[in-house]
Amino acid sequence: MPVSLVILAAGQGTRMNSDLPKVLHHVAGAPLLHHAMQAGAALAPERVVVVAGHGAAAVSKAARAYDEACTVVVQEAQLGTAHAVAQAAPALEGATGDCVVLYGDTPFIRPETLEAMLDARARHAVVVLGFEARDPGRYGRLIAQGEALERIVEFKDATVEERAISLCNSGVICADTATLFSLVSAVGNDNAAGEYYLTDIVELARKRGLSAGVVICDEAETLGVNTRAQLAEAEAAFQARARAEALENGVTLTAPETVFFALDTHVGRDAIIGPNVIFGPGVTIESGAEIRAFCHLEGCHISRGATVGPFARLRPGAELAEDVHVGNFVEIKNAILDEGVKVGHLTYLGDADVGEHTNIGAGTVTCNYDGVNKHRTTIGKRAFIGSDTMLVAPVRVGDGAMTGSGSVITEDVPSDAVALGRAKQVTKPGLAPRLFEMYRAIKAKRQKGEA
Template sequence: MNSFATIILAAGKGTRMKSDLHKVLHPIAGRPMLDHLMASAGELKPAHTVVVVGAGREQLENALGDRARTCLQEPQLGTGHAVQQAQDALAGFSGDVLILYGDVPFVRPATMQSMLDRLHQPDAPAVVVLGFEPDDALQYGRVIADAEGRITKMVEFKDASAEERACTLCNSGLMAARSEDLFDLLARVGNDNAQGEYYLVDIVNVANADGRRSAVVTTDDPAEVAGINSRKELADAERQWQEFRRDEAMADGVSLKAPETVFFSWDTKLGRDVTIEPNVVFGPGVTVADNATIRAFSHLEGASVGEFASVGPYARLRPGTVLEESAKVGNFVEIKNATMGKGAKASHLTYLGDAKIGADANIGAGTITCNYDGYFKHQTVIGERAFIGSNSSLIAPVNIGADAIVAAGSAVSRDVDAGELRMVRAEQLVKPGWADRFHDTMKKKKAARRK
């Protein structure tokens, strides 16, 4: 495979998004759309990645870190002008260049590879264009090509004749060229057009004028090259991604009871024979092992769910949660930065934060770990087979030994030894007849007020 570089155009203002966040940093499945694109390109191992920035430059530079080099397009005079800004960043590079768009995040690695491969076919095209045929060609630029895919002309919709507009092969904007060809062609592109801009597509027409041919590669999935310019298009992209991921999950052996109600993150990992009930949301960083069950209306983020474990319904697993084999987390239980050992149970109405719960321990309803003192977090450790009675408060830092029992309603602030019973309650006060006398007195007062 020839060495190649990617140039990603991301200098647009994204005004239709109506957001302070840069357009290409808006997330799809919890991941910025730019990162979706870079991950796909990354599978082909580019030698260089250059991102052309403009408005919101600082946001992009902070988000990219050292993963890519950035170059500034200012002023913004069209897509051809944008690609030119990357020339200095690629000085001395003699490989192929793949031109991508930061707001077109779903281009598959195989499609990118097909463009690069086409550059090195025997006819050696000067430029390779990725084309697509949508149901409605709308105002996309047109690719005029012969039956063999050799391009005779590229034209923007605003500059196209009626005959050219009748062509249904559209330009996605994505291109590939050898670096020495790309920047030579760009240097000869003019701006004599309806917008007064330097169009990237015109490098094809310049090559044609030189007597060189360019070629089009057509994607079989127009959704692959859909751009995102508005909140609606962002929602459409989210829906597209989720539908694909749900189908993929079911094909891999996951049971989804109501697929359209389950939402995955870009990095959700699911084992075989996992069952997911309706209205479940996965945030980033979740792994679910074989034969686990995620019941309805649960939310998981940054959590690991072991084999045969059960979550929910109405459970929330926050980052740092680990459920080991056959552990159970029931309804209205929230867990954060805590490990539930093999077979441990917290069946309902419980908060467990910064805790380690041993195998087969039972956590009663209404139990909470009091892990924060207003300044620092502290840990609670519960031993194997320990039984924590309902409505208990475990005031961290505290250790509950193996086989220990904490009586219901206890507020435990000191360690409990293994096998010990700990009951921390105020002595019950009994006053016979007091309630009857109270009710009589209050009824008389109420009656007097009505008079």
């Protein structure tokens, strides 16, 4: 059966004390909204509707950055969760199958849990996701007999007896799409907060003779982010889970507690990740590669057998082929390094193509920016770039060519040629002592004047 998603992302999040919409605060290098969208994406939904409100333009941009095909609707006035879901009705007109309602500030719902909710739909018209809370606090309570759900009571409206119940509401709901919007349209706001609660659809469904059920998940999946402290807790929870999954999948983490993953980090089996490695968005590490200590990587691809670091930075567009070595204090950006390239240390390669088995000497820089435009440097196969070479792009160095140390290369270098681009050395015998004497006199005079 087809599935649709409605993701509620309209709240301001006043407790975050931020001008940024709550769902755009980051965990693991990605907005909270992307975590919710990724969880729902596991169901292969035919339609995805994001309900924005506060900061709608920014939320819309973030949503479409994850899924260009998603629809964004705006809840102009935040009148409650049922009112928010109702805004998605026009976008889902004619949709068949089930609809799952998720929340943009609840990032850790597992795909397996959502699958369990879809399975429960075979037995119930409406399915609610619940959890046993260690501290129920102000959560809504689920009044249930086994899997059968009688009703949901918001904390503000609960009796003392109902508040003693520990089975709580996550807010995530699954129902047939047409049924969902029919129930939502009947929700009223006769409650302590004067809001239209999505949770009221359970009681409305039962009054229509429809059954409601509950699927229970671990409380950790329902962690909502409403404050900066909870944002930090969410980051810690994500990292703990990501590290555990990496170890389980055959990745070596020599100091797991110091490695930080992004939402979309992919690391292959038998890769080795050293201490204090930070992954930004968009990183893929193939099996058998090694990332040494204190590296920062984002938007890059590292192939089997490559070694990176320590103290290296790979930026978006960095592509390292098999057996490439990138050493300490090297930065690579928007550059392709073919098989066996060696970039040992103290080098910047930006907007470059480097052929297989080329050696890049220390202190080499591809001068890719003229102050207005970026230009590309191309280096052929088995070339040797001498230390402290400045390659002023656009420039090409051919296969098997060499550049002399300290050269500034501004013209193309043919294959197998040697290029020297430095001033001729001038030596003045016996001049050094006189220069030192002059410099010391100048220093003494300055110090006397300061005194």
